[in-house]
Amino acid sequence: MQTAPLDPTLIDAFGEQGFVIVPDLLDSEDLESFAPHVDAGVARRNAGDTREFSKKSRYEQCFQQCINLWEDCPEVRPLTFHPRLARAAAELLGVAGVRLWHDQALYKEAGGRATDPHQDQPYWPIRETQTISAWIPLAGSSLENGAVGYVPGSHRFGVRRFVNIFGEEDPYDLLSGPEARGIEPVFVEVPQGSVAFHHGLTIHLSKPNKSEETRRVHTVIYFADGCTRDSEFWHFSVDRFGIEVGEAIASPATPVAWPREAGDLPDAPPDEALAFGIRGKRDDREER
Numbered sequence: 001m002q003t004a005p006l007d008p009t010l011i012d013a014f015g016e017q018g019f020v021i022v023p024d025l026l027d028s029e030d031l032e033s034f035a036p037h038v039d040a041g042v043a044r045r046n047a048g049d050t051r052e053f054s055k056k057s058r059y060e061q062c063f064q065q066c067i068n069l070w071e072d073c074p075e076v077r078p079l080t081f082h083p084r085l086a087r088a089a090a091e092l093l094g095v096a097g098v099r100l101w102h103d104q105a106l107y108k109e110a111g112g113r114a115t116d117p118h119q120d121q122p123y124w125p126i127r128e129t130q131t132i133s134a135w136i137p138l139a140g141s142s143l144e145n146g147a148v149g150y151v152p153g154s155h156r157f158g159v160r161r162f163v164n165i166f167g168e169e170d171p172y173d174l175l176s177g178p179e180a181r182g183i184e185p186v187f188v189e190v191p192q193g194s195v196a197f198h199h200g201l202t203i204h205l206s207k208p209n210k211s212e213e214t215r216r217v218h219t220v221i222y223f224a225d226g227c228t229r230d231s232e233f234w235h236f237s238v239d240r241f242g243i244e245v246g247e248a249i250a251s252p253a254t255p256v257a258w259p260r261e262a263g264d265l266p267d268a269p270p271d272e273a274l275a276f277g278i279r280g281k282r283d284d285r286e287e288r
Ligand SMILES: O=C(O)CCC(=O)C(=O)O
Pocket: 063, 106, 108, 115, 120, 133, 135, 146, 148, 204, 205, 206, 217, 219
């Protein structure tokens, strides 16, 4: 598969704003063929959950979060390791290579609540801040169905604050605190095939889903190859393979995504028991 370099104006915009929408990065036909497999993975992970929506936790009402689908859904693997996504991530970060931190489906059900403002990086024990997420709406996102909003430039504010958005209490509000500097988030609609990238330190949130359909999104989180572990903070992306504090994060849990030969997909790690982030739900964690 051919990949092309990104338009430099997109790279500049990402550097300035901490987020950017890359238009038409993926083919709609490709997404249409991947989408049923992501749907199937999400359905399988949630099989047996017969609760009414109103009985779910505050966190579960934000979205169904299914981590590391690439490991147990081989049909999703080519999407997670799609060379156009990974190359774009490396170019936006300005690095030669990136590894997968983890992927995750974020399915916001009809009636799903807003995702509270947060930064991603404080959930990860990665010292360096060369981290980026690709947010891929399988059928597009709209202001009605749970569009994401980003506080422009917030990745450069010097803020790295843990916000527990997954508990039962209203979390600390990053937007009304001093951290966001009073700057309003910019909400973006992402058409099918386009991909929204945000930096790990960008303050972001999403709108509730007021539509009748689930907002179906797959995401892929990357970090620059060479990044190191910064703390004992437990995380399935490092602890499954015994990456020690200070060591470079490199193991079968976090394979190189770019550069990588087209069609060369990594094998899933062997330890299935911890593979899916079951112990890694963010609401189980202590505040750092
Ligand atoms: O999909 C959402 O509602 C929020 C997305 C998000 O927090 C993320 O991709 O880091």
